[in-house]
Amino acid sequence: MSNKxxxxxxxxxxxxxxxxxxxxxxxxxxKPMVQxxxxxxxxxxxxxxxxVVGHGAELVKTQIGDHSEYxxxxxxxxxxxxxxxxxPMLKGKEGTTLVICGDTPLISPETIQxxxxxxxxxxxxxxILTAHLEDSTGYGRIIRGENGSVLKIVEHKDASPxxxxxxxxxxxxxxxxxxxxxxxxxxxxxxxxxxEYYLPDVIEILKAKGEIVAAYKTANFDExxxxxxxxxxxxxxxxxxxxxxxxxxxxxVTIIDSAxxxxxxxxxxxxDTIIYPGxxxxxNSIIGxxxxxxxxxxxxxxxxxxxxxIKQSVVHESKIGHLTxxxxxxxxxxxxxxxxxxxxxxxxxxxxxxxxxGSKASHLSYIGDAEIGQGVNLGCGSITVNYxxxxxxxxxxxxxxxxxxxxxxxxxxxVKKGSYIAAGSTITDEVPEDxxxxxxxxxxxxxxxxxx
Numbered sequence: 001m002s003n004k005x006x007x008x009x010x011x012x013x014x015x016x017x018x019x020x021x022x023x024x025x026x027x028x029x030x031k032p033m034v035q036x037x038x039x040x041x042x043x044x045x046x047x048x049x050x051x052v053v054g055h056g057a058e059l060v061k062t063q064i065g066d067h068s069e070y071x072x073x074x075x076x077x078x079x080x081x082x083x084x085x086x087x088p089m090l091k092g093k094e095g096t097t098l099v100i101c102g103d104t105p106l107i108s109p110e111t112i113q114x115x116x117x118x119x120x121x122x123x124x125x126x127x128i129l130t131a132h133l134e135d136s137t138g139y140g141r142i143i144r145g146e147n148g149s150v151l152k153i154v155e156h157k158d159a160s161p162x163x164x165x166x167x168x169x170x171x172x173x174x175x176x177x178x179x180x181x182x183x184x185x186x187x188x189x190x191x192x193x194x195x196e197y198y199l200p201d202v203i204e205i206l207k208a209k210g211e212i213v214a215a216y217k218t219a220n221f222d223e224x225x226x227x228x229x230x231x232x233x234x235x236x237x238x239x240x241x242x243x244x245x246x247x248x249x250x251x252x253v254t255i256i257d258s259a260x261x262x263x264x265x266x267x268x269x270x271x272d273t274i275i276y277p278g279x280x281x282x283x284n285s286i287i288g289x290x291x292x293x294x295x296x297x298x299x300x301x302x303x304x305x306x307x308x309x310i311k312q313s314v315v316h317e318s319k320i321g322h323l324t325x326x327x328x329x330x331x332x333x334x335x336x337x338x339x340x341x342x343x344x345x346x347x348x349x350x351x352x353x354x355x356x357x358g359s360k361a362s363h364l365s366y367i368g369d370a371e372i373g374q375g376v377n378l379g380c381g382s383i384t385v386n387y388x389x390x391x392x393x394x395x396x397x398x399x400x401x402x403x404x405x406x407x408x409x410x411x412x413x414x415v416k417k418g419s420y421i422a423a424g425s426t427i428t429d430e431v432p433e434d435x436x437x438x439x440x441x442x443x444x445x446x447x448x449x450x451x452x
Contacts, residue, residue: 003095004046004116005178007086010034010102011054011073016229022056024102025063026233029240030264030282033227036105038064041098043109044116050086051102078196079172080188087182096120097178099199103227106236106243107173111218118216119175125211126180126203128153129173131221139169140200142215150213153200168217170200171224180206240265248275261294270306288322297327305340318350321357339374356399368392369411373399379423381406398433 014023024034031039034051041049049068053060054076061070071085083099090097096119098112111129119127128150130142136156141163143151153170154163184205188197207213218224222239225232244265245258252271255261260277263269269287276294281287285299288306293299298314305322313327317334324342326332333351338344343360350367356374361367365378369386371394372378382403384395393411397403401415404423415421416433425439 002120003048003093003178004044004098005090005093005095006041006046006049006098006100007083007090008034008037008041008049008051008068008100008102009079009082010060011052011057011076011082012103013055013076014103014228017233018230022059023227025056025059026227028105028227028233028236029244029262031105031266032063033105033236034060034102035063036265037100037102037107038067040107040109040112041100042067044113046098048089050089052082052085078190078194079199080185080197080201083199084182084185084197087185090178091182093178095178097176097181099174099176099181101172101226104171104173104224105227106223106225106239108223111220111223114218115173115175115216118214122212122214124175124214125177125206127175127214127216128203129171129175129224130168130215130217131171131224132167132217133169133221134167136167136169141166142168142170144168144215150203150207150215152207153203155200168215171218172226173224174199176202180211256294276311302332333368370395370397372397373401373417375400376403377401378403379405379407383408385410 010024012023017023017026025032028036038049050071051064051068052071052073054073057072069089073082073085096116115127115129133139138156140153140155141159143154143163143166145151184202187205188201190197203213225236227233227236241262244263245255245261248263248269249255253269254274257277261275262280264282267281267285270289272290273287274292278296279294281299283301285302287293287304290307291304292309294311296312297310300316302315302317303319305320307322308320308324310326311328313330315332318332318336320338321340321342323340324338326344329346330344331349335352336350338355339357341358342355343362345362347363348361348365353367353370353372355372358374359372359376361378361382363380365382367384369392370384376397385408386392395409395411396414398415398417400418403421406424407421408426410426410428413427413430415431418434419431420436421427422436422438425437427437427439431437
């Protein structure tokens with residue numbers, strides 16, 4: 001197989017999006033469209049990607065990073081003009097070049113690979129990715145000869161009545177022999193109503209030279225959808241969400257209501273996990289096997305162990321162990337690590353905290369900037385007082401400590417293992433091992449006070 005290259009077209013501003021955010025950076029299932037495209041291209045073994053940027057160039061570069069080289073299209077003068085900006089990186093190289101738009105997030109790696117395979121099988125100089133569309137109004141038509149070879153691409157406005165009946169359309173994705181591509185680009189002109197340089201003209205140039213031009217028809221038109229406005233964005237989101245959810249269900253995940261469940265493209269979920277309605281799984285989250293997530297739960301860039309239950313809660317950039325329960329109505333904020341068989345109950349908030357195995361905070365507590373040992377019980381209303389208005393301080397609670405209800409632990413402070421904190425205490429000093437700490441004023445009764 002020859003070398004594989006790719007040119008990703010991502011220079012357009014996308015005025016129909018009516019947004020300050022550049023078109024290709026709009027997310028679909030939690031990831032920018034152009035990132036979906038680059039990830040899919042990389043997955044088929046492309047050695048070199050050149051992303052053509054224009055509007056929002058620095059933001060696009062920041063998103064994609066070093067997975068691509070970049071070419072600047074300072075003026076948007078058509079698709080052929082965009083592709084030729086990649087000449088300094090690719091011109092003269094042997095191999096096959098994929099040209100793909102950065103606003104086509106639904107195209108699958110399998111389809112991209114099939115396009116490469118068909119191109120090389122037929123030894124074509126160009127291969128067009130096509131699709132069948134019942135109502136092909138507005139699309140360029142693929143006109144084939146009797147032997148199935150591609151004769152030409154006809155734009156809708158230029159098509160004859162007979163050509164308008166053709167339902168095979170040009171999707172705007174191509175494979176080219178790399179050398180032939182850049183040689184033909186030098187012959188493209190802008191003698192058209194828009195005064196732009198169009199990539200489909202390369203097809204005509206190659207045909208005129210007697211070169212083989214082929215077409216690979218994908219079975220799924222939805223994959224080829226280009227996103228140009230918010231309506232198309234919503235369609236792409238819906239299609240991708242269904243595809244992602246189907247993949248997980250076929251891999252053994254139970255999704256009770258797929259329509260109300262959102263799972264990012266990069267999330268991983270183990271078999272026998274149950275996802276209840278209203279659950280959102282974002283980013284690179286990982287959920288183990290046999291867990292129960294939801295209803296109405298957000299998991300954001302977090303790792304969840306096996307046989308863990310999280311319901312009606314938010315977990316953000318944190319790690320949760322096996323056989324742990326969270327919720328309802330808990331908030332696990334970033335940098336929290338909960339061990340195995342931990343219990344975080346209703347209206348408990350954690351932040352930058354480590355919970356040892358078997359520890360629990362069952363209700364109405366804030367635990368932040370703290371290290372909690374194993375077998376610790378934090379009673380209702382326990383607070384680690386970590387902030388003095390300027391700085392954050394750490395609370396350390398060692399193994400097998402019992403903290404009574406409505407206790408304040410004023411950081412920095414350490415509670416040694418095996419100790420008890422009496423309910424209602426405000427702890428400011430270290431508590432020794434196996435001790436009972438009582439830090440509250442003695443009760444004073446004023447008898448007859450309200451009779452005076």
